Amino acid sequence: MENILSLLGVLIVIVGFALKLDSILIVMVALLVTAFVGGLGVENMLETLGSSFVSNRGMAIFIIIMLATGTMERNGLKESAAAFIRRFKNVSAGVILNIYAVFRMLLAAVNVSFGGVAGFVRPIIMPMAVGTIESKELEMNKYYEEELKGMSSAIENICWFFGQVLFIGGSGGLLVQSTLRDLGYDVTLEKLALVEIPVALAALIFSGVYFYFRDKRLRNKYYGDLTKGAK
Numbered sequence: 348m349e350n351i352l353s354l355l356g357v358l359i360v361i362v363g364f365a366l367k368l369d370s371i372l373i374v375m376v377a378l379l380v381t382a383f384v385g386g387l388g389v390e391n392m393l394e395t396l397g398s399s400f401v402s403n404r405g406m407a408i409f410i411i412i413m414l415a416t417g418t419m420e421r422n423g424l425k426e427s428a429a430a431f432i433r434r435f436k437n438v439s440a441g442v443i444l445n446i447y448a449v450f451r452m453l454l455a456a457v458n459v460s461f462g463g464v465a466g467f468v469r470p471i472i473m474p475m476a477v478g479t480i481e482s483k484e485l486e487m488n489k490y491y492e493e494e495l496k497g498m499s500s501a502i503e504n505i506c507w508f509f510g511q512v513l514f515i516g517g518s519g520g521l522l523v524q525s526t527l528r529d530l531g532y533d534v535t536l537e538k539l540a541l542v543e544i545p546v547a548l549a550a551l552i553f554s555g556v557y558f559y560f561r562d563k564r565l566r567n568k569y570y571g572d573l574t575k576g577a578k
Contacts, residue, residue, distance in 0.1 A: 355381065440495055455509075495562075498561065516562065517542050520540065
């Protein structure tokens, strides 16, 4: 019976979201009910919350970024990004992706992350890419838009993957160092970063060139040669 009652909080979450009630209220009620049914008490519940927050602070920061991004998006972030890029008539989505790639690689090299695909690409980069088509008073083709989503996500992942190893002491460098040590190669993080520089630059250049020409080919496929109508 106690095992069944311990699942009461899960039931509250399911029912609450099904009825489209306030999400924060649902979580808080489920938290209190679960703590009460499980016999934690107020003091133990707060202690558990505090220790969980500290041990998972990286996830907590990610959630905070997501909440901030969602609030800004609700208040016109996507529209502002699209409106900004519409001022530049001759900018293509491929150019936008390449500018972001350089920007992302530089920040990854100093281990700065600001939400990734969900927190930055979706609310800012994608609307700017879409704005390059709308600035020419054309309607966004749904197939082209799906291609842009894939390319934007790929640029984010490539630059973060290769860029984060440039940061000495980052998780990527430590993983490579420990793997090499197990294979019998004892290398320092400084040497790993130096070796990674040309690799990261190659990834940045090759992906940038590829996505630029892929975007150009897709634009010609769905819209024809847009340069003929450019002023």
